Amino acid sequence: MQAEPGTLFYDPATDRVGEYRDRVGSYVMLRPVGGGVEWEADPRAVRPATDRERLTAGVRAVNERAAGAPVMALPLPGDPSRAPRPVPGCGRCAELVERREAARASYDRSAETDANVLLRQHQGSRHRA
Incomplete structure (x- = not known):
């Protein structure tokens, strides 16, 4: 054969x-x-x-x-892998979201991540619930 x-x-x-x-x-x-x-x-x-x-x-x-295959869980709302949402009416949040969107549009994932980190830091210091 x-x-x-x-x-x-x-x-x-x-x-x-x-x-x-x-x-x-x-x-x-x-x-x-x-x-x-x-x-x-x-x-x-x-x-x-x-x-x-x-x-x-x-x-x-x-x-x-x-x-x-491993089961992929959906991220939770507070999950750091999810992009943070801006607080309505906050100028600094809006500025950081604009920075993130510009980085996303130019496919600069590092700058996109940086903007998310800065937005989280800002929200943690200014918008604590």
């Missing part, structure tokens, strides 16, 4: 679809779609995966990857 690496085969012994990796001795090495630990398969038993088997294996790989 001669195949290109990455070709998908169905292995009836394991009831799995795997990517062909290489031939080692009397076996072929297959790897789960999306990555993982390779396994040895009998080259006489494996066959090219059907469209349905390839699709199912791809969906399974995406679901497994998503299941292992």
Whole structure:
């Protein structure tokens, strides 16, 4: 059996679809779609995966990857990763928001962060609740 690496085969012994990796001795090495630990398969038993088997294996790989992904929580209102909101009617707050927006418009993330830090400091010293 001669195949290109990455070709998908169905292995009836394991009831799995795997990517062909290489031939080692009397076996072929297959790897789960999306990555993982390779396994040895009998080259006489494996066959090219059907469209349905390839699709199912791809969906399974995406679901497994998503299941292992960290859950991103929404920032809380007092979260420092969220841009602070100006206090209505405060000239200094408005000035710092203008500075932040100008930095954002010019894609200067460092200046944008600086403006947010200054706005937080101002609000902490002048607008404590």
